[in-house]
Amino acid sequence: MSNGFHDQVIAILPKLRVQALALTRNRAAAEDLVQDAVCNALSAQASFIPGTNFAAWMHRILRNRFISNLRKRRDTTDIDDVPASAFATDAPHEDRLALKDLSKAMNRLPADQREALVMVVVQGMSYENLAEATGCAVGTAKSRVFRARRQLEAWLMGEPLQRGSAQAARAAQLTRALQSRLAPSADRVSAS
Structure with a gap:
């Protein structure tokens, strides 16, 4: 294993954990998913083309592993603990309540929207890299983030009228x- 590849794997681990938590909504399952993705990456190291986007390659491996696991199991554990640590630590009481509300709202989002939002907003990934990592068009990646933001805003602002423009x-x-x-x-x- 080349040292550069190994260093890149270690450097990307925190972002993979955040993505895995967004997908699984369970800390133990997220850690297992990251471990499986890293094992897959290490075994597929020869297929990585140096100079290409390593982060997108790793995120795609993790996402594909998640989908593969879903197909095997067909049922996921639904736990209401999106890690508040991903957003802030030691917040005042009002901020902790807001984070709890945000966490609940994030859990209500469809998995593809939640994943896109976390990867772009929390991790700072570009729409192009998100599209590459998730295997969709750039427009689809932008749409997922937009819809997730709009839905979160609606839920957090008290769900304004949604029955149409009439x-x-x-x-x-x-x-x-x-x-x-x-x-x-x-x-x-x-x-x-």
């Missing part, structure tokens, strides 16, 4: 009507 337009119309009824009354009071 209901939202009706609510806006009712608000304007109420404001117009109150405005003349205020004018009459001030005129007296």
Whole structure:
């Protein structure tokens, strides 16, 4: 095993752990997934082309291993502990509550959106590298992150009207009507 390859594997481990936690939502399963992915990478070391994107190659191995494990098992453990340590440590009480809400909301996201969001926002991966790592088009990668952000915002802001633009337009119309009824009354009071 070449020293450079070994060093790259060690350097990418923290990011692989974050990705594995986003996929599995279970610390023990995430550690097992990272270990399996590293073993796969070491055995496939000869297939890695030096000078190409090592991080994307490793993330793809981890993701493929996760999918392979899902196909074998067909059921996953659903534990509500996205690691708050991935976002912050020693936060004030209000921040810890916000992180807990964010963690619950993240767990509600579809796996592909959660994975994309973690890889881009937490790990700082580019959309191009995300697309390469997950085997999708760049537009699909951007769409997954956008939809995840939009859905998280909706959930964390109290799930605003989601039944379509007709209901939202009706609510806006009712608000304007109420404001117009109150405005003349205020004018009459001030005129007296």
